[in-house]
Amino acid sequence: QQPVQSPQAVILREGEDAVINCSSSKALYSVHWYRQKHGEAPVFLMILLKGGEQKGHEKISASFNEKKQQSSLYLTASQLSYSGTYFCGTAFPRTSYDKVIFGPGTSLSVIP
Amino acid sequence: NAGVTQTPKFQVLKTGQSMTLQCAQDMNHNSMYWYRQDPGMGLRLIYYSASEGTTDKGEVPNGYNVSRLNKREFSLRLESAAPSQTSVYFCASNRDRGRTEQYFGPGTRLTVT
Numbered sequence: 001q002q003p004v005q006s007p008q009a010v011i012l013r014e015g016e017d018a019v020i021n022c023s024s025s026k027a028l029y030s031v032h033w034y035r036q037k038h039g040e041a042p043v044f045l046m047i048l049l050k051g052g053e054q055k056g057h058e059k060i061s062a063s064f065n066e067k068k069q070q071s072s073l074y075l076t077a078s079q080l081s082y083s084g085t086y087f088c089g090t091a092f093p094r095t096s097y098d099k100v101i102f103g104p105g106t107s108l109s110v111i112p
Numbered sequence: 113n114a115g116v117t118q119t120p121k122f123q124v125l126k127t128g129q130s131m132t133l134q135c136a137q138d139m140n141h142n143s144m145y146w147y148r149q150d151p152g153m154g155l156r157l158i159y160y161s162a163s164e165g166t167t168d169k170g171e172v173p174n175g176y177n178v179s180r181l182n183k184r185e186f187s188l189r190l191e192s193a194a195p196s197q198t199s200v201y202f203c204a205s206n207r208d209r210g211r212t213e214q215y216f217g218p219g220t221r222l223t224v225t
Contacts, residue, residue, distance in 0.1 A: 001171070002154070030210045041202060041216035042155070049211065087154060091210025098162040098209050099170060100145070104154040 001026065003090045005103040012110050017076045020106045022088030024069040031064050031071040032089035032100055035082075042087060046073065050093070075108070083110045113138050116217035118203050124223045125193045133188040133220050135203030143209050144186035146170075146178060148199040149219075155202065161186055162209050193224045 003024045012018055022031060030049045033056070034042035046056030048064035048071060056062070061074045075082055085107050089100040119134045137144065142163045147155040147170075157170030159178040167178050175197060177189045186205075190197060200221050204214040 032210075032213065034214075041218055042214075044213040044215070047213050055213070089155075089214075098143075098168065099157055099160050100210055100214065101157060101171065102147070102155040104152065 001092075001101055003088055003101065003103040005086075005088055005106050007106060008104075009107040010109070012078045012082075012108065014078060014080060014110055014112055016078055017074070018078060018108065020073045020075070020086050020088075020108070022071045022073075022090070022103055024090050026069065026092055028064075028066065028069050028071075028090050029093040030091045030100075031062075032091075033060070033062060033071075033073050034087045034089065034102075035084045036087065036105075037084045045086075078108075078110045080110050080112070083108060115139065116203055116205055116215050118201075118217035118220050120220060121218065122221050124225065125190075126225055127194060129193050130189070130191050131193065132190075133201055133203075133222075134185070135187065135217055136185045137205040137215070138184065139205065139207075139215065140183070141205040141207050141215075142183070143206050144180065145204045145214065146176075146186070146188045147202045147204065148172065148197075149202060150199050158188065158201075193222075195224045198222060198224045 033045040036042040085105040145160040146158040161180040203217040
């Protein structure tokens with residue numbers, strides 16, 4: 001039930017772009033994206049709902065392909081502050097979208 | 113607003129001891145969650161409460177119990193701690209289940225020796 005994330009880790013130079021993917025074997029109601037810096041709590045980035053509704057930060061973009069049960073997070077013109085671990089979380093319609101299950105995370109390092 | 117608060121921040125237990133982790137939110141959220149985080153494992157859901165008066169098991173509920181004391185508070189109890197329960201525990205809350213973003217507390221670092 002845990003979503004799969006790829007890649008597991010990525011290293012970027014400042015200014016480069018990255019895409020982080022999240023996929024599920026089950027139909028999805030929503031996909032959540034969070035970033036966690038070392039020793040801190042996860043922080044909300046974006047939520048995408050079935051039907052096309054999105055909510056998130058202006059500088060973050062993401063897509064949600066309901067048919068393929070996949071989501072991608074797009075990080076453009078990366079900055080040093082983008083470093084951290086990115087988690088996708090998924091909620092499922094058959095469980096009345098009560099709970100959010102997170103993937104194992106993608107470690108992103110941005111270097112000068 | 114304090115957001116989501118957790119106590120204690122750090123705890124060391126001996127095998128077999130019991131303890132309760134406390135979580136409170138002041139955002140009038142309906143749903144609350146307990147996760148544990150281990151290296152390389154991401155955030156695993158232990159228990160959740162979709163609304164006041166209800167609780168349900170998550171992915172890894174064995175060895176834990178929860179109480180939704182009121183709308184603000186959601187506690188996690190370890191009845192007989194085991195070394196496998198050494199982890200960082202996060203409490204989170206949101207307005208409406210999987211529809212809305214979650215707000216996380218600062219975490220509790222628990223070590224069981």
